[in-house]
Amino acid sequence: xxxxxxxxxxxxxxxxxxxxxxxxxxxxxxxxxxxxxxxxxxxxxxxxxxxxxxxxxxxxxxxxxxxxxxxxxxxxxxxxxxxxxxxxxxxxxxxxxxxxxxxxxxxxxxxxxxxxxxxxxxxxxxxxxxxxxxxxxx
Numbered sequence: 001x002x003x004x005x006x007x008x009x010x011x012x013x014x015x016x017x018x019x020x021x022x023x024x025x026x027x028x029x030x031x032x033x034x035x036x037x038x039x040x041x042x043x044x045x046x047x048x049x050x051x052x053x054x055x056x057x058x059x060x061x062x063x064x065x066x067x068x069x070x071x072x073x074x075x076x077x078x079x080x081x082x083x084x085x086x087x088x089x090x091x092x093x094x095x096x097x098x099x100x101x102x103x104x105x106x107x108x109x110x111x112x113x114x115x116x117x118x119x120x121x122x123x124x125x126x127x128x129x130x131x132x133x134x135x136x137x138x
Contacts, residue, residue: 001036001131001133003106003108003133003134003136004040004136005135005136005137006138007138009040009042010137013027013043014118017085017116018116020085022055022087024048024054024055024057025045025048025085026046026083027044027060027082027084028043028044029080029081030068030075030079031078031080038106041075044067044068044071046061046064046068047064056087056094059100060082081106081122082105082106084108084109084110085109085110085112086112086113088113089111091109091117091118092119098130101123101130103127104122104123106121106122107121107130108120118135120133120135
């Protein structure tokens with residue numbers, strides 16, 4: 001599996017994450033699948049509506065998700081997954097990420113600890129494990 005992401009979109013994601021400061025931020029990855037390649041064409045910044053400490057969790061606002069689905073459908077694309085930030089831990093899935101993961105979705109995790117790093121993951125269809133996804137910046 002390969003995640004292809006344009007450099008300008010990556011910069012927009014990183015900017016969103018760094019400006020969210022001490023809260024996890026989130027957004028949606030929109031694009032298309034071509035064989036084993038997931039190609040991100042657009043992103044949709046989303047509001048984090050996690051009701052507890054937003055430094056350790058996120059929930060994508062359902063209204064933002066609905067808008068992303070409508071935009072994707074209009075452009076013959078699909079919502080491929082989610083990006084979100086981690087404040088104090090690395091770019092690997094947290095226990096909270098495991099709990100809310102959707103099989104087949106791509107999860108691009110940006111770590112702000114203290115250097116910026118990122119990795120992409122996919123929850124396998126059986127829902128039992130994440131597999132790292134190679135990232136190609138185009």
